Amino acid sequence: MTTLLDDLVSKALRRERPTRSEALAVLGGAEELLDVVAAGAKVRREFFGKRVKLNTIINMKSGLCPEDCSYCSQRLGSATEILKYSWITPEAAADTADAAVRAGAKRVCLVASGRGPGNRDITRIETTIEAIKKDNPHVEVCVCLGLLSDGQAERLAKAGAHAYSHNLNTSEERYADICTTHTFADRVDTLKQAGAAGLSPCSGAIFGMGESDSDIVDLAVALRELDPDSVPVNFLIPFEGTPLGQRWELTPERCLRILALFRFYFPDVEVRLAGGREIHLRGMQPLALHLANSIFLGDYLTSEGQPGEDDRQMIADAGFVVEGVEEQTLPGARHDLVAVRRRGAGTGLPSNT
Structure with missing residues (x-):
């Protein structure tokens, strides 16, 4: 292993992120x-051993979305x-x-198309969470409903999400290239709302949309x-009938390099191998398990995945x-990351300013 990779592993084990030049080199x-x-x-094994977490998607409401996200088969005009x-x-x-x-999923993801939920939609999800938890009280329920309004994240948390x-x-710089009906900042705001309400934040990416290494x-x-x-x-699923339907630029190697980079950036975080893995990684999917510690089991929102038994x-x-x-x-x-203050006010030592 070279000095670059040795350095990346050492940094990741200390939870330090790569430099920009290191990331671009990968x-x-x-x-x-x-x-x-x-x-x-090596980083994946340190934090997650040989475990693979299984997740499944339930598409609660499909199609007819008013947003114009170029990658999505549910978009306006698809x-x-x-x-x-x-x-x-x-x-x-x-x-x-x-x-x-029963097939091994530990997390169930409730997803609905649309810009964001109305209060009636939140009520539907609250009732759905209750129904799911009745027979499976320990399953993790993740909710994905688009942009949240004030108070909605709190309701979901209270309901058991x-x-x-x-x-x-994609990156903030090119976000307007793939969507014009909402902004990168809108998405960031929703994630902050969710985290403030006590919900575990889940956020990732789609690759293969023409993005550069930068x-x-x-x-x-x-x-x-x-x-x-x-x-x-996620790796772009190029649906015919969408603006990105002709993009087939990803290779298995490109996908694996991206996954490795995300493992270096998120050493102790659940990195989930998601949509598009079957069509872009193909026979190299097993190699991706050495980087990702979580996958979706079965079908996606509007496309079919490989059979769960095969997974x-x-x-x-x-x-x-x-x-x-x-x-x-x-x-x-x-606890080794928590340093009790021994300087500044109340001591004879200067503060850390």
Whole structure:
């Protein structure tokens, strides 16, 4: 392993982020791919061992979104022939969640298309969480409803939601290139609302939309400043009928370098291998498990994933194990990071200013 990768591993184990030049070197191919994966795998093993957390998505309301996100098959003006339906019942969601939990899922993600929820929508989710928790009280429920209004995050937390998901998707500089109906700052504000309400912040990205290496690094830095507990890494699914439907520029190597970089930026955070992994990583999916410690099981919002049995077999074949409900995903408290003040007011020593 080279000095660059040695330094990245050492920094990650101390929870220090890469420098910009180091990050760009990882993406730019300065090091051999397998060496990069091995370095990222060392960090992954330190904090998460051989465990893989399984998550599943329940699409509560599909299609007919008024937003114009270029990557999305549910966007305003999309010609993609996806399923379109209004809210499914809490009972239907609970049945789907129960099947996923029995298949090994530890987290259930309730997702609905739209700019953001109205108060009636929050009530629907509250009822749905109650229905899911009735038979599966320990499952994590993550909610993804778009931009939040005042008080809505608090209602979700009180209802028993564990996390709120809202991806930044791409760098702030190029955000207007993929969406004009809301801003990067809108997304940041929603994540801060969720965190302030006690919800675990979940935020990640979509790659393969024409971003540069610098864009990827800018996004990683912005995400780290938000201090999320989980970071989904999506690879663009180029739906026909969307503005990005002809972009097929990702390679397995590119995807693995991005995953490794995110492991270096988020050493002790849940890095989730998300949408598009099957079509872009292809036969190299097992290698990605050495970097990501979490995956989505089964289908996505508007596209089908590989069968859950294939996912579980892949995990076993690669030498990993499915994380159990009783196991803690994130590393335990780091009391060595807490320094009791011994200077400044009340002491004879100057303050740290």
